[in-house]
Amino acid sequence: MNAAEVAWAGKPVLEAKQLAIAFGGLKAVSDFSLVLPERGLCGLIGPNGAGKTTVFNLLTGVYQADSGEIELYKRRLNGMKPSAIARAGLARTFQNIRLFGELSVLDNIRTAAGVRARSGLVRSFLQTPLYLAEQQAIVERSLDLLDVLGIAHRAGEQAKSLPYGDQRRLEIARALATEPTVLLLDEPVAGMNTIEKRDMAKLIESLRERFEVSILLIEHDMGLVMDICEHITVLDHGVTIAAGTPAMVQKDPSVIEAYLGVPDDDPELPADHQVVD
């Protein structure tokens, strides 16, 4: 049950300890623990309404946990604003894509890369040499990121005009532009066809080495999760019902029950608590 019980290579990067949050009377997540090792690729799965996105919102500071600890490299993240957490190295994508639609693809990335720049407003107004160097570096890095994600040829287009798959790629590129140490991907292959899913899986795996990030992945596609994740945590009704390697989780009776159900147990799903705002 406990993530810490699993033999686990690598130094821990992100640690969540006994996180819990309730909305009114509804316990959306309770007693959630997770250890994400360096360059690890972990999956977070569970039926609809299990509280997966709520976990992401807790980790990124959109919601404040009622109890429990979040640590990134032993630095406590509880109580920090989402923007501060992002600058600390925790970047995410969104299940329902949230791009800066009117801006160009390049500007989407530049916005995220810009938070690593040091120039303040006065330097921007006067365009000092430091500002110029930063802006040039931001453009170059942004184009490189687009290149890696395979959407560099769309740099000048409006983000909202991109096809769906490219919007997902842009979300990942934008998250990477903040130079994260941990990347949280919320259903990155939702709505994609088989070929696209395979490409995306390959891409996600490659990101770890290229960008030196650890990845936590929410996904409904079992095949994908089982293929690429080293460790999987299964949530149901906000409770961790299983955690371990893909092989272990697959055989776990409680997981099978959660996904397939048992004849006389058909609980109503809790009210929608996945939406961010």
Added chain:
Amino acid sequence: MTEGSDARTRKLAERIAEIKPNPAVALGRSAWPFLAAIVIAFLLQVVIAPMLGGFYAKTLLDIGIAIVLASSLNIVNGFAGQFSIGHAGFMMVGGYAAACVTYYGSIKLLMPQGELTEAIGVSVLGGFLGSGDLLFLASCIVGGVFAAAAGIVVGLPSLRLRGDYLAIVTLGFGEIVRVLVQQTSDVIEPVKAVDAGVGEMVTHLGGPLGFTGTPTYVSPTPWATNASGDQTGHAGIFFAYSIVGILLVLVYRLKMSSQGRALLAVRENEVAAEAMGVDTASSKVSAFVLAAFFAGVGGALFAHSLGVTLNPNELGFQKSIDLVIMVVLGGMGSITGVVFAAAFLTVLPELFREAAQFITHLVGYHGQVNTDAYRMPVYALLLILVMILRPQGLFGIKELWDLGFWRRYVIPVWRKAAGGWLIPKHEARLPAAIARELSTERTGGEPAKSDDSPKPGASGDQP
């Protein structure tokens, strides 16, 4: 292309360290737009204004002031997407603060004591860029600072409110300022003002009658004198358009900078902006402060312009709406669009007047026609038409040079001729072609093609 190499994934800081801009070139690039703005303002004053003659020169001046006010509103309404309808409040704070500085300041600092007994107002003092002009320019900055302080006060609620609710708060702010000013007493006469304390001054702002007797530093005629040899006009177009130019350069640089993109990100999607590390709270407040500062400067220009008595009724809700219409019509977030809209809507009433005169002459009516009464219905009609035909405004978020003709024919020439020296390459708006060109330059090979996405665009198009 270097497949999977580290070069493409290195961190920003490492790259910044590698790029060493030439400081001399950087200084030149930094300074020339400001210098150009001042030169253009000077030419407008000494060449164009005399050609236009008194009436149209005054219109030119009004356009300049309108551009300052509308462009400043564009920072908060357009860039940051925080809908403010109390901008005239900032203008009023800045205008009254500046009027206090020039009126009471002139009396206390500049005017010879002997002349005060018969003076009913404060006359323009000193020659071009003389003591009076310097006091006026200082008053612009004071006005801006006071308005910026008010901007913090209004910006803070914007952290918790959005949309209509924020609009109501800004509206309330504008009304509060207006009502407060209305409660003040008449302006102190120059002869008595010599001994007045600060507390007395700020409670004597003219009330509902307006701040009478402010010197007219912003008049279209330069260096004019009346029969007795007193100076009556100052180079108002020069001052106004210098400020317009500096403001436009700053706003453009803001839009191109990381801070500007952060504002646009807040406008586009606040949750995503926050998740990408943009401190949305400080972004929003700084947008309000910047916008308020320039509105204050605009208010100072307005307070000292020809034929204006700073008046709380004139700077009420109506004025705020006028400014909002300029921003919406020009395109929220488009600098050039807002400049066009401000100019157009300032000229429009004059066009009405001419048209009305023409028509009344045709039908043989020779009485007075109050054309100003038609302004609002026409504004409303215009706004409705824009909302139906082009809801994003004239230019949307884009600039003049992003549009087809300019991008195709003018910008390439400009980039070739001046781009390397005058503007940093990353600042050209980077349409697709330029982006490709940039990435080709770096990789030294053929244009960038996707390597790990076989067919972008082949995916199912879910919304």
